[in-house]
Amino acid sequence: MKTPKHSLPSRPRRRLLAGLLALPAVLALSTPSFAAPPTSEVNTSGLAVTEDTVKVGILHSITGTMAISEIGSVQAEKLAIEQINAQGGVLGRQIEYVQEDGASDWPTFAEKARKLLRQDDVAAIFGCWTSASRKAVLPVIEQFNGMLYYPTFYEGLEQSPNVIYTGQEATQQILAGIDWAVKEKGAKTFYLLGSDYIWPRTSNKIARIHIEKKGLKVVGEEYYPLGHTQFNSVINKIKLRKPDVIFASVVGGSNVAFYKQMKAAGVDLTEEDPLLLTISVTEDEIRGIGGENVEGVYASMKYFQSLDNPNNKEFVAAFKERWGDDMVIGDVTQAAYLGPWLWKAAVEKAGSFDVDKIREASPGIEFKKAPEGYVRIHENHHLWSKTRIGVAQTNGQYKVVHETKDLMEPDPFPEGYK
């Protein structure tokens, strides 16, 4: 493994550092930018920066099976870039983006990341969605010392100096969700259900440990292949085991089948017997599933389109204006929107586009205009953020019923949850 020039602080020191670093970050952000500094000063590592432009990459699947999920992220990233440009760009330079298609194929992601870094010399890449695509891209990003802003909530267990994780890692989403279900809904028994790959499996592992720590019981754990569309058997099992909570991390097209079949099998989720708590169904997915099929489903995430705060209202309005009135915005889309803004803040704080300097500047960066409220980059390159519980309505939106009091600390390598 290549050792980065800047090594991450060891774990015990992190909390302390976070507080210290936050202060200068606020100061840095509040400094107004003057006339654009010369290129030779802000770009010492051969990036595609000119006197008035800077190139970044957008790398998502816009074809293939993952396009469904990733299109929203592309839209959000483009919107953020356009907004930044309208405000005068970064260090006086307009952002130009090179968009590449990962085509839902992991080696293609790696190949395109390579192209973006080696041929286009982009200053940062906003992209990837699935863990597999990130894992494929990661060695490339590290080798050529690029900067990746990764938007998806994911399983954790990773902390690359060259990645800023703008979505939540597993514990942020799961612990808050389960705590809420236990405290507010008196849940005692849980049924864990997921698609068969690393994120659901890791999430359920964390969930199981957390549940068992509380002395409560997991009565079933089940995985189905990605794209599976027949859930009648598991629905029967659930009916039989009578859990208080179904903890679901089913992804993609399987969701549609699962919720439709739940409803058809006579499980009325609004009765909350059992209660369904998901960490994977955003507003985006609901469009495909149909609002009436998920009514009463609870989701544990950091962002819902219905969040009631001025930042979000502005963001939602801008998004709809740019991409159409019928757009919905899910958790990942919002996280993708944070990427360009956090990068801009880091560039301005570092006064340079150089990746090494951005990396150094990143921890402690705050973004107060975040639609989700307020976020701050932890030294482990993940975001401090609040977790919310929303309940799905027939109109396809979540109604927020709970919000963690404090920002949850990101903990990609959770002690005691391995």
Next chain:
Amino acid sequence: MNAQKENFLLAVEGLTVSFDGFKAVDDLSFYLDPKEIRVIIGPNGAGKTTVLDLICGKTRATAGSIRFGGKELTKMKEHQIVHAGVGRKFQNPSVFEDLTVFENLEVSYSQGHTVMGALAFKRDAAVVEAVESIAETIFLSDQLNEPAGLLSHGQKQWLEIGMLLIQKPDLLMLDEPVAGMSVAERKKTAELLRVITRDHTVLVIEHDMQFVGDIADRVTVMHQGKVLSEGSIEHVKQDPKVIEVYLGH
């Protein structure tokens, strides 16, 4: 009985095969002496081709036995039956159209029949000689380097016969060897068969009674999967049962 059996080259006894209940060959028995030329005749659907299929292993018998030179063929695989010395020509000429005449004969040459053997096979003088001599027998010396696909229908029939000969089989089975041939080709084929029959046992299916009369030692008449009559061509021509079957409807 057993002692008697040993004297036959081919002994077919109680042979039966049924397709979904339809008995195409029904309790059939006949015997071939070494160097005998036997012709099977019979109306369409009598089960003639099926008999050949059964002997060469293409179709599996439901019951009965086929003994060939002391070996039980019904239990053997097709290629083992060939190695035991049974060669079979199909009704429609089946030669390898993408290969040249030379290569067609070479493929049938009795060496390099295993995967490794075929990989290590060298075209040595013995091979060339064997191929050329057979080519002469089957009137194709001038076409040795032509793709078989370009041959006429009759030439393909000859080539297929040549491909059997080069295997040096003890028993040759020919399914309508002159079907679809011109008169001239027919004559040449009869000539060819006469050469062949000098040192092979031959089992032929044929309709052309003139041709049958020319070559057959004995004739077996089949009808509805059974032997209707057997004997010399004159004998079966006189047999009222045969006349009934051929003319009665």
Next chain:
Amino acid sequence: MKTNSPLQWLTSREGIYYLLLALLLVVVLPLLLDPFRLNMVGKYLTYAFAAIGLVMCWGKAGILSLGQGVFFGLGGYCMAMFLKLEASTPEATKNQSTPGIPDFMDWNQITELPGFWQPFHSFSFTLIAVIAVPVLLAFIIGVAMFKRRVGGVYFAIITQAIAAILTILIIGQQGLTGGVNGITDLQTLMGWNIRTDMAKTTLYFVCVGLLFLCLLVARHVQNAKLGRILVAMRDQENRVRFSGYDVASFKVFVFCLAAGLAGIGGALFTLQVGFMSPSFVGIVPSIEMVVFCALGGRYSLLGGVYGALLVNAAKSGFSESFPELWPYAMGALFIGVVLAFPNGLAGLYERYIMPLEKRLPVIGKYLDKDKPAPQAPPVVSDQLSAEKP
């Protein structure tokens, strides 16, 4: 086989084609392309191994396998397992609950390296396994299917189902296999960093060298009597059978040959790309490999190589310039090849370019001296269909 010495062969028409390809791969491309693009060509070439296998298996012997990706993937996984073990030293993984095992195992609460991973500590074992594992699986499938005379469309669909099974299995057993992410973050081969430009360029040349080796092996098989029997089998299976051949064992052989070639390709892919994932074991890559082969010309070994190069280059090119259009272009390519020139590029070349060569005063006369071996039959038709069980 009519040529006696290698030199004579190299100056024959066929030899010149091989020389031209060598010139392109060894001289022209390395001079024209930067290391990044050259590495991409190297990646495409790994598919050419699978395509050569398909030319032998499908073009020559008429067995359409939709499981070529399985063998490619298995070869790739074998190599990836070795590299992953090398990368997972106790030092590099000291943050794990169980240091010294691959990271994804640790995430899945596996505390001990599973038995079947153990031998992959050895490089020589790995090299053997890269070929042996795919061949063994192909042998089992081949014996089971061909001895039962499963052929044609049925064989294609069953191999496709096997590809599906293996994909689900690899994804489902993620503690042992890395799941859907695959085996990632591979860095060194026996201490040699495979991520540098220098290493990638070296690997490219290794890949080209092995490709020619495989081409020559395949060519040897094609020109031996075995090759003629394969073609004969494709066209008249029964005649071959009743000429005394155990058809099934020949099919098993060529299927295993294709699997072995694909396995080598897969291992080189892992080395050049730096990871392996179940997406290469699946149905889509398997079909794509068939397309490389079909585009290049299913009867021509060199056609397979050019097919793999061109389709992949087109795919990369299209997806860079018109990301939303490339599926249309790819789809149109499939349909166009099949409808308009079923013998692929090799067929086109024979039909349109070869006659032109003769008009060139010097080259034409030179090339005319040896008669071109007809690579493809005049009419393509699947004899396989006649052979439904």
Next chain:
Amino acid sequence: MFADYSSTELMSIFAMQGFAGLSLFSVFVLMAMGLAIIFGQMGVINMAHGEFMILGAYTTYLTSQFFQNLMPELFAASFFFAMVLAFLVSGALGAFVEWAMVRHLYRRPLDTLLATWGLSLILQQAYRSIFGAREVGVDLPDWMMGAFNVTDFVQLPINGLFVMVIALSIALAVYLLMYRSGWGKKVRAVVQNRPMAEAVGINTAGVDRATFALGCGIAGVAGSAFTMIGSTGPSSGQAYIVDTFLVVVFGGAQSLVGTIISAFGISQAQSTMEFFLSGSMAKVLTLLVVVGILMLRPEGLMALKVRR
């Protein structure tokens, strides 16, 4: 394993699992009927079969949108209208594809596989361009939602029953058409001996086109029915293709009855195993068993024994 449950619960489990198996069965039958005609009868390996299904699903989506927005009072009946439309749209595309592509490939069945795979790429991307990459949700009329409560524990979902009824009606219709009508005789005549069929005055080109269109139309109806239980996205069709081919091959390609029996066997096996094993392993085991049996019996379950 069963010790925790009372006997009534056990009875209910078996009843519900049986029903789960039946609904999987009807899904398989729907998918396989169209393919049984196209692949089993015509020998065309249609890899774009899933995309024809999804075309039906999108047609259903558009129809239901249309009714919801313009004629809400008729919305309850829109589904039947949508199914007819799905049949026609998919059938029309099928006829076009047959004319433009498939008819040139009847002598090369394996090449149909490649060409239709290309077609499936094009169709998927076309759906993506037209309907967007996201999945669309089809709203169902209220009467289709919910379930009959047979006992406290056993509920039969109405849309599941509905899909089952559609599946069986289609199977019956196909059977009558293929085996009890003059047209079916023509189709089988063409399949078995094309030159002869031509010689006796059958318009083989017309029969081919109609047969292919029929198969695609049925795929469209299947897609329409699937909107009730599955997802509708550009790539959703891909999920079904391997299963569908296995069902048809396993049944014995030329036998419709075989297709139904094999759909029943595979669905029951899979849903039973799903109850005892994890979903992934159940799927792997089911496929393995199917492949294993196919190796022992390559001609499938219900193949005719013919003289070859």
